[in-house]
Amino acid sequence: MSDSDSSITHATDVTRRKLVVLDMAGTTVADGGLVERAFEQAAERLGVEPGTPDHAEKLRYVLDTMGESKISVFRHLFGTEELARRANSAFEEAYGALVDGGLVTPLPGARAAIEQLRAEGCTVVLTTGFARVTQDAILDALGWQDLADLTLCPADAGGRGRPYPDMVLTAFLRTGAVADVRDVVVAGDTAYDMLSGRRAGAGTVAGVLTGAHDRAALAEHGATHVLASVAELPPLLLESP
Known part of the structure; x- marks a missing residue:
């Protein structure tokens, strides 16, 4: 095996052990206010x-x-x-x-990012602060019902949403995708997403600049990385040592 083949295999192995917990509105979904x-x-x-x-x-x-x-x-x-x-x-x-009424759309590159993460062996979970009925309406409108491995709303995690870590930990427990919470990746557009990820012990907590809060707020509340959009997440994980 060549050095380049070895590096590709290593990158894939690194990604395979990741559980990626993604927010919806503002992170993967544009809701236009x-x-x-x-x-x-x-x-x-x-x-x-x-x-x-x-x-x-x-x-x-x-x-x-x-x-x-x-x-x-x-x-x-x-x-x-x-x-x-x-x-x-x-x-x-x-x-x-x-x-x-058709007023919700996917953010550019979001679907492709999720598909790439899953193709590389990641388990992907979509989370929201909305109730299940609203989350399902969004998923239906986008044709995303089967896009992720699991979808969670606060009621699925005992009723507490962000900034509590409950949805991230529920994703960890339900999927069994990784053995260590440090192999969990959380990405979102708000300070509460960052707090939730850090409180859950996630090793990577990525803020994205496509939603509610700016770089300073995301960093202040614990982001380990700040990305222009969720489209930058697969390269980040593939390049992680």
Whole structure:
């Protein structure tokens, strides 16, 4: 075997032992501001008038906490479990209608990156802060139901979303793809994605600049790498020693 053949085999072996946990909206999926639009519809149904300071404050919190489980966000905003669940249901309904309207698209290179990672022996898991019904609507709209090895929402991991490590650890336990959490790769566009990955003990926590938060925020919250997009993830893993 030539030196070049040996290096290719080594790179493939390195990648084969990886479990790659990818966020959806902002990381692999472009939603074009649908979170903001769906929140505005949901908030109005709960009596939060557009243009008021209360509306602006709540919207800012939604944007600042992108990546967190949506029900957790609404618990903070509305105080009671009943109101939080009403807000979350209204949000999911509004977001689902926007998805059904064809307003969600894959980010450039995302599908190819996932396909390449799986071809190289990685196990790929797609995660979200949305409820299962919304996650499935997105997957259906994109034709992605069979793209990844597993898909997870907060309810699949005991109910807690990011920044808790639960979805990453659930992916680790359910897939059995790797024996060591240091062989887990987490990629996302928010500070909460970074926190979730670091708290789970993932060896690679990659921030991408296609979504909610900038390089400084991703680095501050624990990114080991900051990439222009998820399309850069396969080369990163293939070149890792």
